[in-house]
Amino acid sequence: MGLILAGVLLCGMPATVFGLGEHGRQAGAELLVLQGDLRLLQQEGLPDSRHRGLRARIRGMLAVLPLLLRMADQERGRRPVPLSTRELDDLLDQGGPERLQRRLRELSRRYPFPATGILPATPSPRRLALARRLHRSYCAGCHSSAAGDGERPAPDLFRQARSLPEREFAARMVTGIRGDVLTGIGNPFTDEELAALIAFYRDSSPD
Secondary structure: OHHHHHHHHHHOOOHHHHOOOHHHHHHHHHHHHHHHHHHHHOOOOOOHHHHHHHHHHHHHHHHHHHHHHHHHHHHHOOOOOOOOHHHHHHHHHHHHHHHHHHHHHHHHHHOOOOOEOOEOOOOOHHHHHHHHHHHHHHHHHHHOOOOOOOOOOOOOHHHHHHHOOHHHHHHHHHHOEOOOOOOOEOOOOOHHHHHHHHHHHHHOOOO
16 A cells, blocks of 8 residues: 555656655655644544544555655665654554654654745745636635535645645645545646745735
């Protein structure tokens, strides 16, 4: 299962992801998203369906993380960190989200998320016009209103951009869409398009 998920993850990346250092960026982004999802998992009053969906998504990400980190290390010509999916699953099951969160923070120091080319997402008329077109074409159908119920609801990106730390929101945009088997797709956007979308969601409002 982990290898299948890894194939989906890597094949879904845009062509630019396979440039120098891009596996490292993907690894750093995944680590930030995982930490954010673990933070959400610990929120009080989280509906049971949302809790199940977050936990399933976290497990799916943990299944591919060791492979992604190895690829990032190979890209940099350094010795890989010994890490297995079972170790990460055990941290979640036996130690709880807090212990896994600590381990992920340690890994983030080795695999930081380099957001060069995406942040700072400075708004400009050209960027906002580009982002509005992209939003209408690719995002508005699912991401312009409240997330609703269910295990994996589509978040309101305008609200998310204003409530999450900027680097975490950028990381979520880089890693692509993590819905279910029908809606999970890789990130189709260039860095400039991502920067435009981040500025748009943070500084504008839906039509």
